[in-house]
Amino acid sequence: MSTKPGGELPPACDVVVIGGGPAGASVAALLAKQGVEVVLLEKARHPRPQVGESLIPHVWKYAEQTGAAPLIEQEGFVSKAGGITVWNGRIHRIAFAEFGFSRPALHVERDVFDELLLKHAESAGAQVFQQVAAQQAELGLDRPRVSYLDRRGGDAREGSLTCRVVIDASGSSALLAGQFKSKRLIDSRMRFLSLWGYFDNSRFVGADGRSYPAADIGKVRPVTFVTSFEDGWIWHIALRKLTSVGLVINTDRARAMDKAERERFFLDTLKRAPYLERLLESAEYVEDSFCERPDYSYYSTRLCGENFYCIGDAASFVDPIYSHGVLNAFYNAAMTALAVGESLKDPSRRARHAQLCESRMRQFYGFSRSLALGEFGGDGVDAELVRRFMRQVPKVELELMLAASTMSERSENFHRLARDAGLAPHAARAGAHFMEGLAL
Ligand SMILES: Cc1cc2nc3c(=O)[nH]c(=O)nc-3n(C[C@H](O)[C@H](O)[C@H](O)COP(=O)(O)OP(=O)(O)OC[C@H]3O[C@@H](n4cnc5c(N)ncnc54)[C@H](O)[C@@H]3O)c2cc1C
Numbered sequence: 001m002s003t004k005p006g007g008e009l010p011p012a013c014d015v016v017v018i019g020g021g022p023a024g025a026s027v028a029a030l031l032a033k034q035g036v037e038v039v040l041l042e043k044a045r046h047p048r049p050q051v052g053e054s055l056i057p058h059v060w061k062y063a064e065q066t067g068a069a070p071l072i073e074q075e076g077f078v079s080k081a082g083g084i085t086v087w088n089g090r091i092h093r094i095a096f097a098e099f100g101f102s103r104p105a106l107h108v109e110r111d112v113f114d115e116l117l118l119k120h121a122e123s124a125g126a127q128v129f130q131q132v133a134a135q136q137a138e139l140g141l142d143r144p145r146v147s148y149l150d151r152r153g154g155d156a157r158e159g160s161l162t163c164r165v166v167i168d169a170s171g172s173s174a175l176l177a178g179q180f181k182s183k184r185l186i187d188s189r190m191r192f193l194s195l196w197g198y199f200d201n202s203r204f205v206g207a208d209g210r211s212y213p214a215a216d217i218g219k220v221r222p223v224t225f226v227t228s229f230e231d232g233w234i235w236h237i238a239l240r241k242l243t244s245v246g247l248v249i250n251t252d253r254a255r256a257m258d259k260a261e262r263e264r265f266f267l268d269t270l271k272r273a274p275y276l277e278r279l280l281e282s283a284e285y286v287e288d289s290f291c292e293r294p295d296y297s298y299y300s301t302r303l304c305g306e307n308f309y310c311i312g313d314a315a316s317f318v319d320p321i322y323s324h325g326v327l328n329a330f331y332n333a334a335m336t337a338l339a340v341g342e343s344l345k346d347p348s349r350r351a352r353h354a355q356l357c358e359s360r361m362r363q364f365y366g367f368s369r370s371l372a373l374g375e376f377g378g379d380g381v382d383a384e385l386v387r388r389f390m391r392q393v394p395k396v397e398l399e400l401m402l403a404a405s406t407m408s409e410r411s412e413n414f415h416r417l418a419r420d421a422g423l424a425p426h427a428a429r430a431g432a433h434f435m436e437g438l439a440l
Contacts, residue, residue, distance in 0.1 A: 009129055009150070009161055013037045014344060016146045016163045017126070018134040020046065023312025023329035024169030025117035029066040030337030032125035036344060039161065040126050041148055043133035043170075046118050047111035051196060051291065053237045053244050054080070054224045054323040055108060057101040058397050062330035068120045072106075075116060078240055079104035081207035081221035084438070085407040086274050087228045091435040092407040095207055099400045107222065107237050134175060137166045137308065144307050164307065165340050169333075171313040172293070177300040186297045190373065192319065193254055195266040196235075196246025197290045202283035203440070204238035211279060211440040214243070224323070226408070229273050233321070233408070236279060242286060245270060248320070251294050263290045278440045297373075299365060304358040306343075306350045309336045316365045319372040322404055328364060335360045363389035370414045371405055383417060390421035398423055 015031055017024045020042030028040045063069040082095040082105075096105050122128045131151045135158075138145045147160040168176040177183040185191065203211040204222040212220045217238055225236040232249035247269055254262050267285065271277050299316035303309070312329035339357035343350035366386040390398060402418045 007127075007129070009132065009148070009159060010039060010127070012143070012162045013039045013127070014163060015039070015165045015167060015340060016041065016134075016137075016144075016161065017167045017169055018137070018146070018175055019043070019169035019171055019312075019314065020118045020121070020128065020130070021050065021114055021169060021171050021312060021329065022117055022326050023171075023314070023333050024167070025114070025121040026062065026066050026068075026330055026333035027167055027169060027311060027337050027340075028121040028126035028128070029068065029117075029124040030333060031340060032121065033067070034337070034341045035125075036341065038126040039163070040118075040121060040128045041132045041134050041146070042118065042128065042130045045130045046115040048114070049291075050110035050114055051194070051244075051246070051293065052320065052323075052325045053107050053110055053239060054235070054320075055106045055326055056323050056400070057096050057103055057105045058327050059106075059330055060103045062327075062334055065334060066117075066120065067124060068117055071116050071120055072113070075112065076240075077109075077113070078107040078217060078238060079221050080107050081223050083224045083226065083404065083407065084205055084207075084209065084435070085226040085228075086438070087226075087233075087408050089274075091209075091438060093207065093209065093223070093433045093435050094400070094403050094407065096400070099396050099403075101396070101400075104221070107224070107239050109239055134170070136179065137168070137176060139166065139305070139308050164344060166308045167336060167340070168308065168310045168314045169312050169329075172296065172317065174298075174300060174310070174314045176308060176310050177302070177314065180300070180302050182301040183298055184301060185295060186299060186318070186369070186373070190297050191251035191295050192232075192248055192297055193251040193292065193294045194246055194248050194296060194320070195254075195262055195290070195292045196244060197263075197266065198242040198244055198286040199280060199283040200242055200286060202236070202238065202243035202245070203279045203281075204243065205236070205279070205438070205440065209435050209438045209440075211438075214238070214283075225275075225279070226321070227273050227276055228408070229269065231269075234270065234273050234276060235320070236276060243283070245276075245280070259290075259292070262292060266290065275438055275440050303361050304336075304339070304354040306354055309340065309354070309357065311336050311361070315361060318365070318368040321372050321408060322368070322401065324368045324372065328368060331364050332361055359385070360389075367393075370417055371401055386417050387420055390417060395423070
C-alpha cells in the first residue's frame with residue numbers, strides 16, 4: 001500500500017489527517033466518502049505493531065458507518081463471548097449475547113486490523129502516504145501548513161502541504177498537544193505502566209469458565225480474561241495464533257528497574273497470578289515480544305478549533321480495562337467527520353461545529369474515566385457532561401458497561417451516574433454473574 005509507494009504528495013488538499021491508526025483511517029474514510037479531498041500521512045509502514053486487541057461489540061456501528069464492517073467480518077478475527085475477571089479473589093462473568101448484541105466482540109491482531117482500516121480509507125478515496133511523518137502544523141495561517149519528512153526511498157526528504165483543516169490522529173505521540181503544550185497526566189496517583197508480551201500455545205478461558213487448548217480457538221469462543229494481583233491487574237487475550245498477555249501496574253513500582261528487570265518482573269508476576277499460571281503452563285513465551293508503555297493515561301486540554309481537531313489517543317487515553325481505546329478512536333472520528341464535513345460546507349459555522357465536537361469528545365472521555373477509574377479518577381470528571389452523554393447512548397450499551405464495571409470494583413462514581421441516567425443496579429447484577437470457581 002502507498003499506498004502509492006513513489007507517488008508525489010499534492011501541494012494542497014482540504015484535510016490533512018496525521019496518523020493512520022483506527023482514528024485517522026476512520027475519519028479519512030468518512031470524509032472521503034463525503035467527497036472531501038483528504039491526504040493521510042502515516043509515519044510507519046503498515047502492518048505495524050500496536051497494543052489493544054480486545055474490542056467490544058459497540059465498535060460495529062462505527063465500522064458500519066465507515067463501510068469497513070464487511071472487511072472486518074471477512075478477515076475472520078476471533079469472536080469472543082464476553083469477559084471473566086478474578087478481582088480480589090471474586091470471580092465475575094459477563095456474556096455479550098445476554099445483552100442482545102447481535103454481533104460478536106472481537107480479539108484482533110492490531111497490525112492486521114489497522115492495516116485493513118487504512119486500506120479501506122484509501123479505497124474510500126483518501127490519499128494515503130505511508131512512511132511520511134508530519135513534523136509540525138502551522139495553524140495561525142489562512143490555510144494551515146503541515147510540514148513532513150518523507151522517508152520513502154533512501155533519503156528523508158522534507159516537504160509541506162497546505163489544507164483547510166488538520167486532524168491530528170497521531171496516537172500517543174499527540175503531535176498537536178505537544179505543540180500546544182496541552183498534554184496532561186490525569187492525576188499523580190494514576191501513573192500507570194503496562195508491560196506485555198506474546199505466548200504461543202496458551203490455553204484460553206471459555207464463557208463456561210473452563211480452559212481450552214489453543215487449538216480450539218476457532219471452535220470455542222474465548223472470553224477476555226482479567227485477573228487482579230497485589231500490584232495491579234493482568235489481561236489474557238487469545239488471538240488466532242498467539243495470546244497477548246499484559247500487566248498494568250503503577251509506574252513507581254518499576255521505576256528503579258531497567259528494561260531487562262522489568263521483563264523478568266513481568267514473567268515472574270505471570271507465574272504467580274491466580275489461574276494464569278495454569279493457562280500458561282505449557283505455553284512458550286515469544287522471545288523479543290516484550291513491550292512496555294509508561295504513563296499512558298492522559299488528556300489534552302485543547303481538542304478542537306476552527307482549523308484543527310485532535311482525535312483518538314492524540315486527544316486522550318484513559319485505561320485499557322474496559323477496552324475503550326478503539327471505541328474512543330471510532331467515536332471521535334465519527335464526531336469529527338460530521339463537524340469537519342459541515343464546516344467545509346459552511347465556513348461561517350466552523351467555530352460552532354468545533355465547539356460542539358469538543359464537547360461530545362469530552363463527554364465520552366468523562367464517561368470512560370468515570371467507568372475505568374471511578375475509585376480515584378472521579379475528581380475532575382464533569383458529571384453533567386457524562387450524564388449528557390449517557391442520555392444519548394443506547395440503553396443496551398450502557399447496561400453492558402454498567403455490568404462490566406461491577407467486575408473490577410473500580411467504578412463507584414460510574415454507578416452513581418448510571419443510576420442518575422435511569423439504569424437500575426439490578427441491570428448490572430443480572431448481567432454480571434458471580435462464579436464459584438474456574439475449571440482451568
Ligand atoms: C497497555 C494498553 C492496552 C490497550 N488495550 C486496549 C484494548 O484491549 N482495546 C482497545 O480498544 N484499546 C486498547 N488500548 C488503546 C488502543 O491501543 C488505542 O486507544 C488505539 O490504538 C487508538 O487509536 P489511534 O488511531 O488514536 O492511535 P494509534 O493506534 O496509536 O495510531 C496512531 C498512528 O499515528 C502514526 N503517527 C504517529 N505520529 C505520527 C506523525 N508525526 N506523522 C504521521 N503519523 C504518525 C503512528 O505510526 C500510528 O500508526 C490499549 C492501550 C494501552 C496503552
